[in-house]
Amino acid sequence: MAPLFEDEVFLAFSTYATIVVLKTMLMAPLTAYYRFTRGAFANDEDVPGKSEEQKKRLLRSHPEVERIRRCHQNDLENIIPFVIIGLLYSLTGPDVSTALTYFRVFAASRVCHTVAYVLPLPQPSRALCWMTGMVVTFCMAYRVLTETFHL
C-alpha cells in the first residue's frame, strides 16, 4: 500500500472524504425517488408510452424535487472544495487531533445540512450548518496556504 496510508491523518481523510462524497451521490437516487412519487420529470424519454396530455402533466418542475436538487447542488459546491483542500491539508502534516476534529465537524455539518434542507427545518438551522462547513474548509485552506505558499 502507498506510504500515504501509513499516515493516520491521511487514513482519516480517506474515510471522511469517501463518506461525504457517498452522501452527495445518494442525493441522485433521492431525486429520482421524488421525481417518481411526485410525477415530475425532465426528459421526454423518461415518460414513455403516455398520451400527449399525460406527458404535458408529467414534464414539469415540482417544488419538492427542486428542493432536493438544490440540496444536491449545495453539496457539490461545498463537499468537492472540502475534499480538494482537505487532501492538500492532509499532506501538510497537521496535528492528528486537529485534523480529526475538522473532518468530524465537517461531515456532521453536512449531514445536518441535508436533514435541515430536505425536511425542511426552520432557519437558521440550514444556514448554520452550511457556515460550519465553510469555516472548516477555510481553516484547512489557511494552513495549506501558510505551509505551501509559492506563487
Added chain:
Amino acid sequence: MAPLFEDEVFLAFSTYATIVVLKTMLMAPLTAYYRFTRGAFANDEDVPGKSEEQKKRLLRSHPEVERIRRCHQNDLENIIPFVIIGLLYSLTGPDVSTALTYFRVFAASRVCHTVAYVLPLPQPSRALCWMTGMVVTFCMAYRVLTETFHL
C-alpha cells in the same frame, strides 16, 4: 517523476481520470454550439447589437440546450465523485486487473450515458448507463472504506 507513477494502477487511473474529465469539459463547447444554432442565450451581453425585440427572442431557454446542460450537470455529479474515490482507491494497492476493469467500465458507461442523453435514446438506456457508473464508484468506495477505516 513521482514514485506514484511507478504504480501501474495509478498510471491507469491518471489516464482514465483525465479522459472522463475531458469528456465532461467538452460538454461546455457543445452547450455553446447548441446555444448558437438554436438561438437561445442566457446573458444580455451575449447578444450584442440587437434590437430590444430581437434580444427578447434570443434570451430564452431552449429544450435542446437544457438537455445538454442536464447532461453536463449529471457528469459533474458522477464523474467528480469517481475521480475523488478512484484516486483514494488507487492508493489502496488494489489488484491491477480489477482496477482496470473498474476504470474501463466507468469510462464506457459515461460515454454511453452522454450518447443516450444527447441523441436521446429511449429509456432505460440512459438509466442503465448511469447506474453502471454509480455501482463502479460504490465498489471502489467500499474498498477505500474497508482498507482505511479510521473515524
Added chain:
Amino acid sequence: MAPLFEDEVFLAFSTYATIVVLKTMLMAPLTAYYRFTRGAFANDEDVPGKSEEQKKRLLRSHPEVERIRRCHQNDLENIIPFVIIGLLYSLTGPDVSTALTYFRVFAASRVCHTVAYVLPLPQPSRALCWMTGMVVTFCMAYRVLTETFHL
C-alpha cells in the same frame, strides 16, 4: 511533511489550487448577498414570519441572482477539472517555469472571468477568459496523457 511538498511544482500547485477553490467558494456568500439585497429567495423557510402575499413576492428568481449562480456554476465546471488534472500534471514532474506559467495564467483567467461575468463587461471578454482557462487545462491534460498513457 509529505515528500510531495519537497517538490516546487507541487507547492505551487497547492497554493494556486487553494486560491481558485476559495474563489469558487466565495461565490456562495456573494449569491446570499444578492438574494438579500434584491429580495429573491428560493426556499419557503428562508422568508419566515412574512404574510402569504409578501412570500409570493420574495420567492422568485432575480436576473442578477441568476447571473451570480451561473458564474458559480461555470467555476465548478472549469476549476474542479483544473484541480484534478493539475494534480496529476504536477506529479508528472513537469518543468517548474512551465507549470508556474500554467497555474498563473489559469488563476488570472478565472479572476478576470468572474469580474467579466459579475459586472458584466461586454463580450468577448468573458468568452476569452473562459477559453484561456480551458486551453491551460487541455495543455496539462495533454502532458498527463502522454506521460501516463495506460488504457
